[in-house]
Amino acid sequence: MPHLRAANLHDLSYAQGYETARDRAWHLELDRLRGEGRVASVLGAQALSWDTFAVQAQLDEIGQRAFARLSRQTRHWVTAYVDGVNAAFDDGITAQELDDVDVRPGHWSPWTPLTVFLVHHVLFGSYPSKLWRQHVTDALGAEALDVLRMEAVPASGSNAFVVGSARTATGFALIAGDPHRAFEAPNVYAQVHLACPEFDVVGLAFPGVPGIQHFGHAGSVAWAVTNAMADYQDLYAERLSRRDGEVWAVGPSGEEPVSRTVVRVAVHDSEPVEVEVLVTERGPVIIGGPDDDVAMSLRTPAWVDGDLGFETLLPLLGARSVADVEAAFVHWVEPVNNLVIADRSGVAVRRVVGRVPVGAPEDRVLPLNPTDAQAYWDSCLEDLPLAKVAPEAHLVTANERADASYDTISAEFAPPFRADRLNALLDGRTDLTVTDAAAVLVDTEQNAGRALLAFLAELDGLDAAAVALRDRLLGWNRRMDAGSEDAGLYGAVRAAFIDRICASPDLVQLQGPSPYGDLYDGWFVLGSRVATALPQLLAAGRPFGLDLAFLARAALEEVAAAPAPGAWGERHRFHPVHGLEQLGLVQVDLGVTGAPISGDSDCVASSAWAPGTDACTRGPVARYVWDLADRDQSLWAVPLGASGDAESPHHHDQFEPWSTGQLVPVITDWAILEEKYA
Template identity: 50%
Template sequence: MSSSSSGLSRDQWGIPHVRAASLTEVARLQGWATARDRTWQLEIERLRGEGRTAELLGPAGLEWDTFARRARLAEVAREAFERLDEETQGFLAAYVEGVRSGLEGATCAELDGPDGLGPAPGTWQPWTPLAVFWVQQILFGSFPSKLFGARAARVLGADAELFRTEGLSGGSNAYAVGGGRTLSGLPLVAGDPHRVFEAPNVYLQVRLACTDPDDAFDLVGMTFPGVPGVQHFAHAGQVAWGITNAMADYQDLYRVDLRSSSDVVRRSVETVLVRDQEPVEVEVLETDRGPVVLGGPDEGWGQVLRTPGHELGDLGFGALLPLLRARSVADVEAAVAHWVEPVNNWVIADVAGDVVHTVGGRVPRRDAAGEWTGWIDPLPRRTAPVDGAVVTANDRCMPEFDVLATGFAPPFRAHRIGRLLDDAGPLDAEQAVAVLADTTQTAGEQLLALVPADLRPPALAGWDGAMDGSAGAAWYAALRAEVVDRICTAPVLAPLREPSEHGSLYEPWFSLPARVAGALHVILAAETPFGLDPRELVAEAAKTVLEADREAASWPETHRFWPLHALEQFELPHTRTAPATPLPGDTDTVRCNAWIPGTTVTVRGSVARYAWDLADRDNSRWVVPLGASGSSDSPHHTDQHDAWARGGAVRVVTDWSLLTEEKTWL
């Protein structure tokens, strides 16, 4: 491939490498390639953003569509698009042109999806990428956990504080080390975002290069399928970055009396079409503080959702082009100034040796009554010296984080990464990835300390805490499961064992076993949590596990990879094509394959893994759990899985001569 040519190429993993002479042509080619790789995934994500999944899926999509309409996802996406500058609008419009062209060339089987549902109604609009982005983020904030917190407070009073961890179990890692701690003498940035495993994956690897002399860029990174550019993780040659969720409290719920019209400023009725059933009318109510997403006139009350996106009519897409053009830490920070939500930790490093951790997004400033009075500014920021490091794992990274929230992820992963980096010699990209593969459990120390000496099995002797195939890991897992089950049976917790009163959409946040498991180290440190005696409870649980008189099953074998297809997320049948690979790691290990009490699978863990080498981008590593293609017929459907499952990654390739050109119809 000549240095002057443009078009789409692929590496050995089928990852798209786009090169074009203009920004808009790059966007068109990226859209086309994404449509070819993730045809049905793109369409179902578009329908989610429009609140139209029931048109394709039938009644199974009605709960989501009702939420999407009431939360005004599409309307805010349209408004946010209109507020963008003309160049960014053109970039989005070009990407959508590419998506449309790619979808027009798709086969009937690709458009019908995996179970022959037929093509999705409607088509892509210039604002659709904003809606797709918000679909991925709207439930990623604090408001679903606030619903559970309100129920726990009603039931438990002060003891509800024992559940204080923000969001769901698990989380993401990101770190950067200065050049004094690397083999090359230049910084490294590494990390692994953790979300629900999806098939196809929630992130798509891509390389984007523009050869326009006045607007040249060339970067590798990851994007949500359906969103142009790269957002969260990228290596732009001279600068690289990654993110984790900062766990900020940037969403609020307000209860309003709907028997009075004073709070509601706009009312409308939308019709949701439902496949093979009569249409359903959804009343959309808006207030000055946001839309009513729960309750309604029939109940006489409503819950208003207030978010920065609703408040500003802005979803942060003003950051897209500055990120593509970034050449330094300062450039990335300037781009991050446009970010809105979710509020993220950004770990950034460049070839000048600068290493920065900054928080980007909009966090409301609240008065004593909980009303928003502006935005917190400045947000936390820190730097690392040449022989230093910054680490973030959804934890309270520094005292300044108090302005963001009151609840963060426990510090186990962050502390473990820090210790591994301190113990390591000079790092290269492969060693940086190995840090992210660590499976040593430290969160269980509180539990193990309560096991009486006469009930400690031989398996614990010499166990180093690794959640692997060892007998120690199996026994610890069995004990923890027994302890969680016993805590959940506490009489005072009976109301919390009930399903969410808000419907199945919110059920993951209301799972009592998951809440107990996530806060177990806090619960067991209390004197009489929920009226229980921790020492007595753990002793009885240990005795039960010992008396089972059987060898505990291997932890990885009972902790298998289980990515969810969109149909499974809507509780519809689906023929699985992804492997159910045994996985080491655990909720609070660095390799955070989250444990779900009562199951033998894990549906949450690292949805990507990367290590960006600022000295030589081709020494960098990246990987996703499955592959680049969403089609089960493609050789690139699951070809990265083995490397990912081993805790490794594949090499980044940027030499155009090593890539294979692919014909497009643009």
């Protein structure tokens, strides 16, 4: 990983841009093209759905607007990073993927880092889940949401915890956690160490974005985030019409003109495609248009204010205390996060940061009616949830509804299983070390499965083989270890049960791709939705008229009669997705693709299970333990490695420590670094 030290802030930012380009040239170029809506110009028509969305959502325009409003110091800092990226590309740095499609890296604009940041987060919020809920409501009625409400949200989530200073072996706080996103190659985060006379910080950064954004350790203070699951993205079900060459929408006061432009999107080896870009009083139209049955606009604080929160990033690097980090995050916009902070003085807090529009809970479930004057917001919540952590306490955040104060920011949160397990693992523990904290992060106990196992225990009328299988599962330790044959049997029974539920006459209406375009297919995987809602379905009696006992009995008997499925890791395999594979093009050999891994969707070791496939494509994209006693006793690892070059020895050299939890030391002592690498 790069350890960068410079005489001043400008040179350090330039160096970070240059070195990021050396490690991640393909990654940077792909994200720049994503932000500008020009992926199809290089990779063909497979990328048109994303490019159309990027152009209609005005991602690059938001980046430009946000850059223009930055303070002079922040603008110069970001520009130095961009200059470093461009200098690297001018020096001929490229990547094998770019050579394969005969493309040279393009020029970065001063605002490109802001656009890239938005690319990583625009689908991270609540609005795709509102599309799913609307789909359920249209097919089955609003009451169906009550039993399909605990959602699996692709590409989001995280675990984090802080242990107070009185509970650790050193007498200083520990912060540990893991961000959950799609497994990508190269990894979505890059490890980096940045130092100049003003600061010395180590952490995880988005390639293409200067500084260290979500997870960092500055020596005297450390921080981390999880997704707060807040609703900060409003969808409006627009009523659009076309008249005399103009487009009109219906708002609370009647008809309103709609801004309209046409953008030509280039397509490799094909004719350009014209994309109609419409902006209503609510926001840009990202789904449908006046000629379609459905049209929806998206309104977010980032679009309304032209602000992406970059004024946080420079003060964050200079933070020395919890108060400094809190002051930096006053400028944060999105995604709305749980921020966990601790410093060497013993202060530790969890604070929700970002801009959450003022709104009623009932407005946070489905797309809004644009004619309803009450469905608009012109301000954001001022009092966001805050919790202080006493020296003798610990605090967990795992995307759950932590307490009643969270009801002001969202109508729906992650199931409580990860948070409950983390609390159980930490309750009563003293003298905790960094290795203890790292071991917590790879815990594989499957608590979400309790409901299914209890349901199976009550079944009658089973044949002898099914009874033997059921009894074996009831005696299982519920650990989803890769080498566990019992976990493999549980996974097979669960999959067979869920398949039968999904095939029921009511739910089969929800099968298939997203009706809103393939960009949202990940949110419309019925098997994943049913798997996450399974405890509620089992508690509902006969949801959708289903005889769940009959279906569970059939699932048990099917698995009992079939050849043994083998260990869990035989079907639960690591699958990082390369950008070319995401677009249906060639699959790149990543060296560790297909490796068995432990964990499951609702384990602390949250490696997501995907119905109907052996591919595990989501989970912790880093694991870290920040030690406030001594930063160089901290531990971390990422699923692959620092380099984006598949031929580099550092492409996936961290897979083993990441997957086993035997994390590697964080080295920041410059004397050691100079001796080791000189």
